[in-house]
Amino acid sequence: MYRHFQEQAYGNYMNSRVVALLDMKQGDVTGDGIIDFVYLYGRKNIETEIFADQITLVIQDGRSNQISTINLQNNAGYNAKLFLGDFSKDDRLDILVSIESGGSGGYGIFYIYSFINNIPRLLFDFEKYNNSNTFKVNYKDLYKVNVESPSLDLLFILDISYKGYDYLSQLYDDNGKLKQSVLGEVLSAGALYPIVTNQKGMSYDLLVISRIIGISNSDTLGYVENLLTWNGTQFISTRLATAILGTKLSSLS
Numbered sequence: 001m002y003r004h005f006q007e008q009a010y011g012n013y014m015n016s017r018v019v020a021l022l023d024m025k026q027g028d029v030t031g032d033g034i035i036d037f038v039y040l041y042g043r044k045n046i047e048t049e050i051f052a053d054q055i056t057l058v059i060q061d062g063r064s065n066q067i068s069t070i071n072l073q074n075n076a077g078y079n080a081k082l083f084l085g086d087f088s089k090d091d092r093l094d095i096l097v098s099i100e101s102g103g104s105g106g107y108g109i110f111y112i113y114s115f116i117n118n119i120p121r122l123l124f125d126f127e128k129y130n131n132s133n134t135f136k137v138n139y140k141d142l143y144k145v146n147v148e149s150p151s152l153d154l155l156f157i158l159d160i161s162y163k164g165y166d167y168l169s170q171l172y173d174d175n176g177k178l179k180q181s182v183l184g185e186v187l188s189a190g191a192l193y194p195i196v197t198n199q200k201g202m203s204y205d206l207l208v209i210s211r212i213i214g215i216s217n218s219d220t221l222g223y224v225e226n227l228l229t230w231n232g233t234q235f236i237s238t239r240l241a242t243a244i245l246g247t248k249l250s251s252l253s
Contacts, residue, residue, distance in 0.1 A: 017043040022052055027084040027093045031116040034062040038095055040080050050078050057097060059115055070120050074109045074127070077101050085194050086203040087112055088123060088230050096124075098192065104217055106190045124235055129208065130188040133226065133237075137184030137212060142176045143168060145184060145221060147212060147242055156242040158221055160214070171215070184214045186224055197227075205229045205238070212242065220245065 022040040029036050037060040042052030053076035059068045077099035084093045092114070099109040112124035136148040143161040148154070161168070171182055191209040196202060206228040212221045222244040228235040 017045065018047050020044045020047055020052065022055065022080045023082045025082045025084045028062070029059060029084065029093045029095055029115040030061055030063075030118055031092045032063055036060060036062040036115075038082055038084065040082055040097065042075075042080060051102070052076070052078075052080060055080050055097075055099060057095065057111075057113070059095075059118075061118060066118065068115075068118060068120070070113065072097065072109075072111060073125075074099070077109055083194055087194070087206065087235075088114055089201070089203050089232075090116075091203075092116060094123060096192075096194065105187055106211065107188045108190055108192060110189065110192045123230070124206070126189055126192075129235075133208075133210075135186035135210075135212075135224065137186060137214075137221075139171060139178055139182035139184065139214075141172075141178055143172065145214070147184075147186065147222075147224070149240060152237060152240055154240055158212075158242065158244060160221065162247045182215065184212060184219075184221060187211045187213060195227075197229075206235060 020042060022042050025038045026035050028034060029038060039058040040055060041058060042055040044052050055072055055075040057070040057072060080097070080099045083096040083098070085096065086092060087094045095113045095115060097111045101107040101109055108126065110124065110126040111122065114121045114123055133151065136150065138146045140146055143159060145158040145160055147156040147158060171178060173179060187210055189208050189210050193207040194204040195207050197205050208226045208228060210224040212224060213219055214221045222242050225241045225243055226237050227239040229238045
């Protein structure tokens with residue numbers, strides 16, 4: 001399988017780059033009751049490198065040995081891996097592909113496919129998620145920051161009074177009033193975790209984590225945690241929350 005995929009998919013590239021097996025999982029993804037084989041392949045400069053490009057999803061049907069290839073739209077990154085689980089609530093395994101983009105933003109690349117009857121169907125696309133789940137982050141008087149989700153009509157208020165004088169004095173006067181308008185940002189999805197919320201069904205929901213930043217990329221104010229559940233046609237948000245980093249009690253005394 002490995003050599004066959006190299007020859008079929010990469011041809012002349014084999015001499016200049018290493019075609020590596022990035023991850024492999026076994027499970028019935030076609031829905032016929034027979035175990036199938038799911039692979040992630042990619043090109044590397046050297047075998048031990050954690051970065052790969054031209055990352056490709058390959059499924060080998062356990063019954064017929066038929067090989068199907070899915071070319072990912074965003075196909076370069078670090079630590080590419082697979083997870084098989086039932087996300088679409090149909091008692092059949094779906095395929096989650098996760099890739100780290102690298103860089104200071106800490107973004108992730110995530111796709112979920114179903115492959116029933118050897119027909120690929122894209123259930124989750126991280127770019128569509130990021131485009132449809134936007135937030136507004138506005139600093140307010142008295143050391144507060146509003147995090148707003150217009151699409152879900154939700155407001156979260158963060159208290160940043162713990163930030164200390166050096167930070168706060170840049171933005172606020174002595175009465176806690178903003179010197180000028182200040183905006184933050186909720187970054188694109190950085191992590192996606194399959195979680196079981198109903199152990200009787202043993203299907204998976206998705207917990208998507210996005211970082212909330214303030215005046216710079218290194219200024220983390222907290223995280224948006226979005227729980228997504230498949231409703232039969234798409235993933236919808238069933239619980240949205242914000243999480244903040246803790247501070248030492250001794251620093252406040």
